[in-house]
Amino acid sequence: MHAQAVPDVPSEAVPPMLSVRDLRTYYRANRLGIKREVKAVDGISLTVRRGEIYGLAGESGSGKSTLLNCVAGAIRPPMEIVGGDIDFAFLSGYGGLHRAPPAEVARVRWRHLSYIMQGSMNVLNPLRRLRSVFVDFAYPHVGGTRQQFERQLHAHLARLNLDRSVLSAYPHELSGGMRQRATVALATVCRPDLIIADEPTTALDVLVQKEVLGMIRGIQREMGSSVLLVTHDMGVHAHVSDRLGIMYAGHLVEEAGTAEIFRNPLHPYTKHLISSLPRIGDDAPRCGLGGAPPNLADPPLGCRFHPRCPLAMKVCSGEAPAMLETAPGHRVACFAYNQSGGA
Amino acid sequence: MAGAIRDLFRDHAEFRIGAVLVAFVLLLSALASFSPYPPESVYVVPPDVPPSLAYWFGTTSRGQDVFWELSVALRNTLLFGAVVAMISRVIALVIGLLSGYKGGWVDRALMSVNDTFIVIPLLPLLVLFYFVMRDRMSWLALALIMACFGWAYDARLIRSVAMSLKAREFTQTSLFSGMSTREILVQEHLPHVMPVVFSTAMNNMVWSIGLEVTLAVLGFTDVNRPTIGGMIYWANQHAAMVAGVWWWIAFPIAAVTMMFIGLFLLAVTANAYIDPRSRFRTIGGAF
Amino acid sequence: MSDLLLDVCHVSKIFSRGGLLSRQRITAVDDVSFQIDKRRPEILAVIGESGSGKTTLCRMILNLELPTTGRLVFDGVDLATIRTAADRMMLRQGVQPIFQNPFDSFNPMKRLERYLFLTQRRFLAATQQPASSKAAIDDALHQVGLSLKEVSHRYPHELSGGQLQRVAIARALLARPKLIVADEPVSMVDASLRLSIVNLFRTVRDLGISIIYVTHDLATAYYISDRILVIRNGSIVESGDAKAVLKYPQHPYCRQLRDAVLLPDLANAAADVPISMTGVKGTGEPDRRP
Numbered sequence: 001m002h003a004q005a006v007p008d009v010p011s012e013a014v015p016p017m018l019s020v021r022d023l024r025t026y027y028r029a030n031r032l033g034i035k036r037e038v039k040a041v042d043g044i045s046l047t048v049r050r051g052e053i054y055g056l057a058g059e060s061g062s063g064k065s066t067l068l069n070c071v072a073g074a075i076r077p078p079m080e081i082v083g084g085d086i087d088f089a090f091l092s093g094y095g096g097l098h099r100a101p102p103a104e105v106a107r108v109r110w111r112h113l114s115y116i117m118q119g120s121m122n123v124l125n126p127l128r129r130l131r132s133v134f135v136d137f138a139y140p141h142v143g144g145t146r147q148q149f150e151r152q153l154h155a156h157l158a159r160l161n162l163d164r165s166v167l168s169a170y171p172h173e174l175s176g177g178m179r180q181r182a183t184v185a186l187a188t189v190c191r192p193d194l195i196i197a198d199e200p201t202t203a204l205d206v207l208v209q210k211e212v213l214g215m216i217r218g219i220q221r222e223m224g225s226s227v228l229l230v231t232h233d234m235g236v237h238a239h240v241s242d243r244l245g246i247m248y249a250g251h252l253v254e255e256a257g258t259a260e261i262f263r264n265p266l267h268p269y270t271k272h273l274i275s276s277l278p279r280i281g282d283d284a285p286r287c288g289l290g291g292a293p294p295n296l297a298d299p300p301l302g303c304r305f306h307p308r309c310p311l312a313m314k315v316c317s318g319e320a321p322a323m324l325e326t327a328p329g330h331r332v333a334c335f336a337y338n339q340s341g342g343a
Numbered sequence: 344m345a346g347a348i349r350d351l352f353r354d355h356a357e358f359r360i361g362a363v364l365v366a367f368v369l370l371l372s373a374l375a376s377f378s379p380y381p382p383e384s385v386y387v388v389p390p391d392v393p394p395s396l397a398y399w400f401g402t403t404s405r406g407q408d409v410f411w412e413l414s415v416a417l418r419n420t421l422l423f424g425a426v427v428a429m430i431s432r433v434i435a436l437v438i439g440l441l442s443g444y445k446g447g448w449v450d451r452a453l454m455s456v457n458d459t460f461i462v463i464p465l466l467p468l469l470v471l472f473y474f475v476m477r478d479r480m481s482w483l484a485l486a487l488i489m490a491c492f493g494w495a496y497d498a499r500l501i502r503s504v505a506m507s508l509k510a511r512e513f514t515q516t517s518l519f520s521g522m523s524t525r526e527i528l529v530q531e532h533l534p535h536v537m538p539v540v541f542s543t544a545m546n547n548m549v550w551s552i553g554l555e556v557t558l559a560v561l562g563f564t565d566v567n568r569p570t571i572g573g574m575i576y577w578a579n580q581h582a583a584m585v586a587g588v589w590w591w592i593a594f595p596i597a598a599v600t601m602m603f604i605g606l607f608l609l610a611v612t613a614n615a616y617i618d619p620r621s622r623f624r625t626i627g628g629a630f
Numbered sequence: 631m632s633d634l635l636l637d638v639c640h641v642s643k644i645f646s647r648g649g650l651l652s653r654q655r656i657t658a659v660d661d662v663s664f665q666i667d668k669r670r671p672e673i674l675a676v677i678g679e680s681g682s683g684k685t686t687l688c689r690m691i692l693n694l695e696l697p698t699t700g701r702l703v704f705d706g707v708d709l710a711t712i713r714t715a716a717d718r719m720m721l722r723q724g725v726q727p728i729f730q731n732p733f734d735s736f737n738p739m740k741r742l743e744r745y746l747f748l749t750q751r752r753f754l755a756a757t758q759q760p761a762s763s764k765a766a767i768d769d770a771l772h773q774v775g776l777s778l779k780e781v782s783h784r785y786p787h788e789l790s791g792g793q794l795q796r797v798a799i800a801r802a803l804l805a806r807p808k809l810i811v812a813d814e815p816v817s818m819v820d821a822s823l824r825l826s827i828v829n830l831f832r833t834v835r836d837l838g839i840s841i842i843y844v845t846h847d848l849a850t851a852y853y854i855s856d857r858i859l860v861i862r863n864g865s866i867v868e869s870g871d872a873k874a875v876l877k878y879p880q881h882p883y884c885r886q887l888r889d890a891v892l893l894p895d896l897a898n899a900a901a902d903v904p905i906s907m908t909g910v911k912g913t914g915e916p917d918r919r920p
Contacts, residue, residue, distance in 0.1 A: 059820040059821060059822060060791070060820055176680070205679040205680055205846065206679070206846065206848075206887060206890040206891060206892075207679065207886060207887065207890045209890070209892070210890045210892065213892075232820070232821055233892070234821070235891070235892030235893055236892055238892065238893065239892050269822075272822060273821060273822065276821070276822070276825050277821070277825075277849065278825070278828075278849045278850055278852060278853030278854075279849055279852075279893055280848060280849055280852045280876050280877065280888065280891065281852075281876075281877055283873070285829075286825055286829075286853070287825060287826065287829065288822065288823055288824065288825035288826025288827070288828075288829065289822040289823065289825075289826070290826075292790040292792060292793060292823070293790060293820065293822075511734055512729040512730070512731055512734045512735045513734060513735055513736050513737040513738075515694075515727060515729065516727075516729070516735050516736060516737075516745055516798070516801070517737070517745070517748075518722070519692075519722050519726055519727055519749075519802075519805075520745045520748040520749040520752065520801065521719060521722065521748060521749060521751075521752025521753055521805075522748060522752075523715070530740075531737050531740070534737075534739045535739070
């Protein structure tokens with residue numbers, strides 16, 4: 001079902017919507033003469049194709065939010081991009097939004113690239129009615145008269161099944177779910193090519209979560225946009241992502257179509273993520289993963305997962321496994337599979 | 344704390360300027376102990392000598408060396424400000440922490456007292472105190488009175504911090520670890536409000552010194568004790584500006600202005616450092 | 631004296647806010663009754679969405695809030711009659727909390743072991759030698775899979791969320807409570823560590839301590855709990871054996887909740903998310919507009 005929704009083979013003629021190549025982003029802190037370098041994202045390559053929802057899963061500290069900020073061009077000290085390139089279909093040649101000239105960034109923002117954040121309150125100014133928020137964010141990118149914009153806005157809200165009365169409301173007058181729906185509407189009103197969504201439903205109740213996810217997916221399918229969706233919740237990924245990347249401690253450890261990941265997880269960490277979650281109706285005892293996520297200021301040598309890995313071999317503590325393809329479209333970084341001529 | 348000061352020094356030009364100004368004023372006031380003349384005596388040097396190598400800041404019409412007089416005056420004025428700030432901080436902390444943590448009727452009672460103190464007009468009251476107490480009005484008594492009136496705004500500020508601390512989970516953990524209210528306030532909450540206390544202390548010093556100078560210039564304090572306001576009072580009495588003895592007024596005003604600007608800059612930058620919202624602005628949010 | 635550890639008897643809590651003229655009354659908890667038996671320690675899950683009143687219920691059981699009407703009796707003591715500091719200490723020894731955010735459960739400016747030693751000293755000083763308190767703390771930490779060596783001289787930011795939550799459980803255990811109230815204890819813990827924390831609750835129950843496990847996560851509630859209460863808008867809509875209620879929910883709200891759980895499976899994934907966004911409007915979620 002997933003595989004059919006998107007063209008499986010990226011054609012050479014059409015560049016991907018987003019491609020990240022060997023991105024390294026470190027946090028460099030210098031407090032009281034002690035230098036600390038936290039390698040939050042350490043050599044990640046991935047591509048987001050046109051018209052797909054690419055999901056990034058991982059725990060806190062795995063670097064998924066850092067990666068997202070890099071893509072969005074929100075680089076501020078102590079965060080630093082040490083190496084790698086980020087190219088968009090609509091903005092390439094600069095190596096990332098953070099290196100593009102301001103005029104280009106302004107051209108691209110909202111029109112081509114927009115965001116859905118976790119806390120809708122951060123986007124929606126509490127002192128302004130939603131109509132003003134829409135005008136502030138989107139109107140400069142749309143052009144035309146205010147009446148045209150208003151008409152466009154109404155059509156867009158109607159498409160999302162939102163009542164236009166929300167435009168006259170202040171953010172605090174709306175429930176959390178309604179607010180998040182409004183931010184989805186805000187992010188999609190300019191029909192952007194790429195939408196970045198950071199934990200868009202984490203703060204919501206389960207009943208509302210499902211609806212907001214359905215809304216994101218529905219509007220994405222209709223507009224043919226690409227979405228880079230970051231959440232730690234595997235359930236959310238199972239529902240909306242077309243392809244899935246699993247991150248652990250600053251590395252991408254596995255990548256495949258969502259169905260493939262759930263049917264045939266290869267990396268021991270992915271296996272654990274999928275098998276450990278309790279399910280209603282399943283009484284089998286499960287156990288958590290031992291150990292703690294590594295300290296990224298001083299990560300373990302070799303594969304960063306090896307201290308917690310049930311399959312750890314000698315080689316795992318010596319060198320880091322590369323991302324290799326085991327089947328078409330399925331990449332994994334683990335010595336248990338296909339590394340350097342083995343297996 | 345040391346780390347915070349270092350960060351401030353590195354990142355904020357305002358903090359650097361403020362620190363240099365305050366350091367200069369402090370140095371000048373520290374020299375008071377080396378004064379060759381007793382500070383209260385008059386006609387120890389030739390009067391009305393303009394600034395020269397022998398008398399750096401000149402001499403007054405009352406035969407005092409402006410440099411040494413200023414040094415002693417600065418020391419006394421700073422001491423006054425520090426005493427007011429210290430006492431009023433203690434009152435503000437007790438009221439603010441207790442009110443914020445306890446809530447309910449304790450909060451309502453304390454805050455109604457607090458709001459009463461906020462709206463009392465201070466200057467006429469201080470003049471009234473002066474007329475009632477007359478000669479018994481020492482600088483310490485004045486400092487005590489001003490401390491009793493100078494805590495109310497900051498108690499409200501501390502209360503709001505305490506209220507947010509109360510809502511945090513570690514307060515509950517402390518409570519269920521068997522700590523008493525006093526222990527929670529002193530050991531758990533006090534360290535969190537100390538930055539607020541420091542920054543408001545500097546603002547409070549600016550306020551109390553300003554008020555003291557005003558009172559002294561008007562002659563409503565013990566003018567025989569050398570203070571910045573006292574110096575300006577005597578200069579006015581001798582019509583220094585008319586007589587052309589400008590240095591008698593210029594140097595004290597320059598010194599007190601430096602002190603004000605210095606303390607103000609320190610308070611402002613410390614405030615910016617403490618306030619998470621302004622810190623957010625400087626460090627920057629995601630977008 | 632009865633055999634009830636906790637008797638929540640027709641408890642309601644009404645908050646009123648606003649000024650003198652326009653007072654608004656909000657019923658956070660509405661006529662809730664349930665019991666926990668002393669002889670049979672259990673894990674009781676309290677399920678509800680945000681704003682359902684589950685946190686208020688917790689605060690009342692912890693005696694941080696008094697009910698507007700109804701009675702709360704813990705181990706024979708009516709919580710409304712507690713006046714003195716000594717009585718309060720007695721109660722706090724019997725009922726201990728575990729909080730949602732492990733990173734905020736301990737003062738960031740203080741060392742962790744401070745809370746362990748305090749709990750040990752304040753609640754059990756009479757029964758123990760000072761020398762053995764270190765051993766007792768080490769024991770409690772071992773029960774949660776840590777040791778005093780790992781924790782001592784550490785500040786909260788030096789430990790992971792999972793470790794901090796373990797320390798919080800160890801601290802609660804040190805008081806030798808009869809009941810632990812855990813308000814969303816794993817919602818901020820990483821997925822890979824979550825299950826080991828949840829599993830700890832089973833260990834704690836087998837030590838003879840009942841646990842009230844407040845959560846919005848039906849899957850872990852199904853996995854760990856013996857009995858379940860589903861709360862909506864302050865009142866209990868369904869209660870009973872956890873497995874039975876979650877497998878075959880009777881109340882429509884419970885069915886709705888269960889169906890909204892996003893399973894990390896493909897069995898019900900993708901296909902059932904409506905691509906046409908019908909039904910987006912009709913939620914049970916209250917709109918806050920007047």
